Amino acid sequence: MNSVLSAIDYKGIFKFFEEICAIPHGSRNNKEISDYLVSFAKTRGLKYWQDEFLNVVIVKEATKGYEDKPTVIIQGHMDMVCEKRPEIVHDFMKDGLDLKVDGDFIYANGTTLGGDDGIALAYALAILDNDSYVHPRLEVVITTDEEIGMDGAAGLDTTPLQGQYMFNIDSEDEGILLSSSAGGLTSICTIPLQHEEKEGTIYQIDISGLQGGHSGVEIHKNRTNASILMGRLLFDSGKKINYDLIEVKGGLKDNSIPRESTAKILVQSKDEDTLKETIDSLSAVYKNELKTSEPGLKVGINKLNDNSKVDVLKTESYKNVMTMLLYAPNGVQVNSSDIEGLVESSLNLGILNMEDGKIIFSYAVRSSLSSYKRYLSDKLQNITELLGGNYTARGDYAAWEYKKDSKLRDTLVKVYRRDYGEEPKIEAIHAGLECGIFAGKINNLDIVSFGPNMHDIHTPDERLSISSAKRVFDYVVNCLKELCED
Structure with a gap:
């Protein structure tokens, strides 16, 4: 490999x-990267273990x-979000990333980079590989x-761990030390369809060109959810023209704001001109609103087939789909009354897909309050069951609560002040971190989360x-040394 x-x-x-x-x-798709970490430890004679979830612990x-x-x-975590631009040919199950350097940035050609959280692995391995660091x-x-x-963290047996302090290197803004994060869960709403x-x-109608992004980090940035916009487009189109819905889908990951959505519809030949005029008119309206x-x-429409026989949704099923797209909650629900600028509760329709006679809506639900997280989950369950569907929730993880007295945070602030000549920001984040799981498993564990500057994570524009990666690495090394000498 070049x-x-x-x-x-x-370093x-x-x-x-x-x-x-x-x-x-x-x-x-963790086996190969997990085994790579094991091989790293073996060749350096370091104690390690790999569990049934393929988590890896290496001790120095x-x-x-x-x-x-x-x-x-x-x-940190070894998995990455796999997103790519439609025109890029890339198999995330088999292909490595096509890395590029542009000035001060590393990016991957047409795909996500996985700096979230590959940089944590790189930092850890570089420290383990060098015996000159004091730690x-x-x-x-x-x-x-x-x-x-967070299935790996949830399944990890932490009883062998002796750690009293934890550096969670899974944040994307240099100079910010995170001290709490939201809890969350994944809501899966499955509604049967009749054809x-x-x-x-x-x-075929396509919505594309949206920014997307991380549903925790970017949820407050007024980024449009392509699947929700497609629901509006279908609803608005139905006021002007009769059509039948064949299929609608959008998004690849529940914790990514969908950038693209696709719908296939059936129209009669007499309505084709009106359809095109309607889509063009609505496209102009949306572009003006979102300029x-x-x-x-981009809103596109293409003819696929003339005079075709195809299965379409019956009227009741169509109404159920539209009800979910138009009325189920999505986006920011509550802002924090305690911390200015912090989202307290949100949810994101990340994956919309039709298969095997049903439509599946997959949401990432987040909240700093476990009670409100449950309330949002209950809302989705109620509307799903009212429409004759089935609801499941998985991956429930706890919020990481703020620790008023933190020796680790005090030390990291001291080193930051000395190394950077300024004060770091102490903040909370709406995105979910594994810190809450570890704090719940290890009594009195003192945790701080931080990392180097990354932009547009969970999108092909990630860089x-x-x-910043160099500075933060030196900062990690200096913090470890300070914890020895303090």
Whole structure:
């Protein structure tokens, strides 16, 4: 493999990051990357274990003279969100990422980069690989399937861990030390469909060009959900023209705001001209509404087949689909009254798909309050069951509550002030982090989450700042040293 990052490597972090990016490691595809971590530990004679969930823990004993210092957990997750542009040919199950460097940024050609959370792995491996750093006993804990419900962290047996402090390197803004995060769950609403055969002309409607993004980090940025917009487009079109719905789908991950959505409809030949005029007119309306927040919006319509016989939704099923798309809650629901600018509760329709005689709506539900998280889940359950469907919730994870007295946070602030010459920001985040799970499993665990600057994670525009990644790595090393000398 030709190295793309060798020219910019810094203390091994980009070397390891490139090795990680060469291994397919999307959620539920953890075996190869997990075994890579095991091989790393074996070749260096480090104690490790790999569990049934493919989580990997690697232990490095303290630098001589600091064996009495509290153990530090360095924690991240090995899976990445797999998104790509429609024109890109890439198999996330088999292909490594096509890395590129542009000025201060690393990105992947047409796909997500997986800086979330590949940079945590790269940092951890670079520290484990270098015996010159001063540090307490280290437990590097790399979990699986964080992006789809934190299943690895939930399943991890933490009883062997000795860590009293934890660096969660799963944040994307340098200079911000996170001290709490939202809890969440995945809601799956499945509604049965009834079909009938009709004949007519098949058209495909496409919505594309939206920004998308992480449903926790970007949910407050007024980014349009393509599936919700498609529901509106179908509803508005129905006022002007009679059509039958064949299929509607959008989104690939429940924790990503969908950038694209597709619908197939059946119309009669006499209505084709009106259909095109209607879609063009509605496209102009939406583009005007979203000209600032979604300047890249595209609405397209293409004829697929003339005089075709095809299964379409019966009227009652069509009404059920439209009811979910138009009336089920989506987006920011409540802002925090305690922390200005923080979203307290939200949900995101991440995946919309039709298969095997049913339509499936998959939502990422988030809240800083477990009671309101349950309320949003109950809302979705109620509307689903009213429409004759089945509801399931999975991947329920706890919020990470703010710890008023944190020696770890005090130390990280002290080092930041010394290294950067300014104060870091102490913040909470609406996105879910594994910190809540670890805090619930390990008594009195002191946790701080931080990381280097990354932009547009969970989208093909994702990019990692090279200079920030270097600074934050040095900051991690200096914090470990300070914990020994403090």
